[in-house]
Amino acid sequence: MLLVFRKAQVLYAMLMLNVFVCVLMSVLWNRGHHRTGPRGVHVPTGRFWLQQDERGSFWNTEQRHLDLIYNLTELPHRSNDTRPLDPVPSDSDYRVTTNISDFNALPQRFQDFLLHMRRRTYPMLIDQPHVCDDNPFLLLVVKSQTPHFDRRQAIRETWGRAGVLANRTVATVFLLGNTMSTDHIPDLQPMLGYEAQLHKDLLQWDYRDTFFNLTLKEILFLEWFSQNCPHAQYILKGDDDVLVNTVRIIDLLEGLPENKSRDLFIGNVISNARPIRDRKLKYFIPESVFVGQYPPYAGGGGYVYSGDLALRLHSVSQQVVLYPIDDVYTGMCLRKLGLAPEKNSDFKTFDIKDEHRDDPCVYRSLMLVHSRTPQEILQIWSWIVRPELECLIQPLYTAPEDGPVKAASEDSL
Numbered sequence: 001m002l003l004v005f006r007k008a009q010v011l012y013a014m015l016m017l018n019v020f021v022c023v024l025m026s027v028l029w030n031r032g033h034h035r036t037g038p039r040g041v042h043v044p045t046g047r048f049w050l051q052q053d054e055r056g057s058f059w060n061t062e063q064r065h066l067d068l069i070y071n072l073t074e075l076p077h078r079s080n081d082t083r084p085l086d087p088v089p090s091d092s093d094y095r096v097t098t099n100i101s102d103f104n105a106l107p108q109r110f111q112d113f114l115l116h117m118r119r120r121t122y123p124m125l126i127d128q129p130h131v132c133d134d135n136p137f138l139l140l141v142v143k144s145q146t147p148h149f150d151r152r153q154a155i156r157e158t159w160g161r162a163g164v165l166a167n168r169t170v171a172t173v174f175l176l177g178n179t180m181s182t183d184h185i186p187d188l189q190p191m192l193g194y195e196a197q198l199h200k201d202l203l204q205w206d207y208r209d210t211f212f213n214l215t216l217k218e219i220l221f222l223e224w225f226s227q228n229c230p231h232a233q234y235i236l237k238g239d240d241d242v243l244v245n246t247v248r249i250i251d252l253l254e255g256l257p258e259n260k261s262r263d264l265f266i267g268n269v270i271s272n273a274r275p276i277r278d279r280k281l282k283y284f285i286p287e288s289v290f291v292g293q294y295p296p297y298a299g300g301g302g303y304v305y306s307g308d309l310a311l312r313l314h315s316v317s318q319q320v321v322l323y324p325i326d327d328v329y330t331g332m333c334l335r336k337l338g339l340a341p342e343k344n345s346d347f348k349t350f351d352i353k354d355e356h357r358d359d360p361c362v363y364r365s366l367m368l369v370h371s372r373t374p375q376e377i378l379q380i381w382s383w384i385v386r387p388e389l390e391c392l393i394q395p396l397y398t399a400p401e402d403g404p405v406k407a408a409s410e411d412s413l
């Protein structure tokens, strides 16, 4: 009797232990499951903007609305017209002031963004319709701002020189917005006009050039590209404070297998990022605007993609509501196309280790590095093109997988 009782006790203890182990394992597994995969791009399943409770988040609501419109228009009995059915306000969209619960408490830049979120067309002030007459192999597209004359000139004299490089045609454009008189910025427009005449590489639109309007810069460029440069094979898009090793980029592109070039999108890919909720940071996004996880995206400092993909991004962008962070927005559009950007560790948008900054050979093996002053760009470029510089084995410098230096704010995006 006692023995039987003991046996039952032991069995019971073992059962409890099993239950405990199972619970522990499932907790651990679930935790691991939501973490970054070991390496490479983790593509979240399901719609990336769908989260437990997205009611009241303005972007998510607007996106659901667009999805509905495009879903309906894709049915055969509908017209082929895929434009949104609602009229797009040409001035401010005052719905947002009542539809977003905490609109009045949001920082000014959010209010400005939300009020103009649905407007996608602005007149061009400076155009260069002939930049792509030679159907360039590589179009260099630089996000700049009016006062950055010296940055643009440094790029023209170095990595962004238009013409023939490594036996390939390269063309360059700089993307600019405008200023508003209320921003109290000195009037540099006449000087910009002179620069445009001299170099014929500026594209300027009449919208206010701010951080949250970079997405506008992106879609206006895609629109321009599809009309003026649809046969360029590849695009490198970057900031005006990056150094690009254009020679290496061309090498990389020439070596691509046929079946890889069409969907090409390479850069410093950031995966599993979420919106930042800390109001003090540049990348802060309130919950009333967006909830959800970001799709994998390439850091906006610089990335390379195919011209063919640019045309598809242009058309799919009509179906994605504008988002205030431009590189995340591009990731959303890629996601909508069923694609994900590919990580290449030679795109150093978070810079390289301090001890390598002055090593000429390091720059020979990199694709892109952020950030450098105009003076540094001239210096480094002279190292890259100096024929007598001997670097041991290419690449001399193999970067650690996760990149050495990371900016706290961008990293946590």
Ligand SMILES: *[C@@H]1O[C@H](CO)[C@@H](O)[C@H](O)[C@H]1NC(C)=O
Pocket: 067, 068, 071
């Ligand atoms: C489109 O409609 C179909 C059928 O109603 C639905 O299954 C699908 O999820 C919808 N797609 C989107 C993107 O909303």
Ligand SMILES: *[C@@H]1O[C@H](CO)[C@@H](O)[C@H](O)[C@H]1NC(C)=O
Pocket: 078, 079, 080, 081
């Ligand atoms: C839809 O597209 C087809 C072919 O592109 C065209 O023939 C047809 O007229 C279009 N229908 C409408 C309603 O625009």
Ligand SMILES: *[C@@H]1O[C@H](CO)[C@@H](O)[C@H](O)[C@H]1NC(C)=O
Pocket: 058, 061, 062, 095, 099
């Ligand atoms: C804005 O609010 C109105 C009225 O409450 C509602 O009908 C509409 O769906 C809302 N729109 C969005 C985009 O939240």
Ligand SMILES: *[C@@H]1O[C@H](CO)[C@@H](O)[C@H](O)[C@H]1NC(C)=O
Pocket: 167
């Ligand atoms: C330069 O490119 C052209 C066509 O792109 C090719 O025919 C030619 O052989 C190339 N020359 C060299 C030296 O690689």
Ligand SMILES: *[C@@H]1O[C@H](CO)[C@@H](O)[C@H](O)[C@H]1NC(C)=O
Pocket: 109, 110, 112, 113, 116, 206, 207, 208, 209, 210, 212, 213
């Ligand atoms: C974006 O540009 C438009 C047009 O100039 C302007 O009204 C709006 O305030 C700008 N948005 C931001 C966030 O600066």
Ligand SMILES: *[C@@H]1O[C@H](CO)[C@@H](O)[C@H](O)[C@H]1NC(C)=O
Pocket: 257, 259, 260
């Ligand atoms: C491209 O082709 C190569 C060799 O033919 C093959 O191994 C690879 O899987 C293909 N890649 C894609 C993305 O189709």
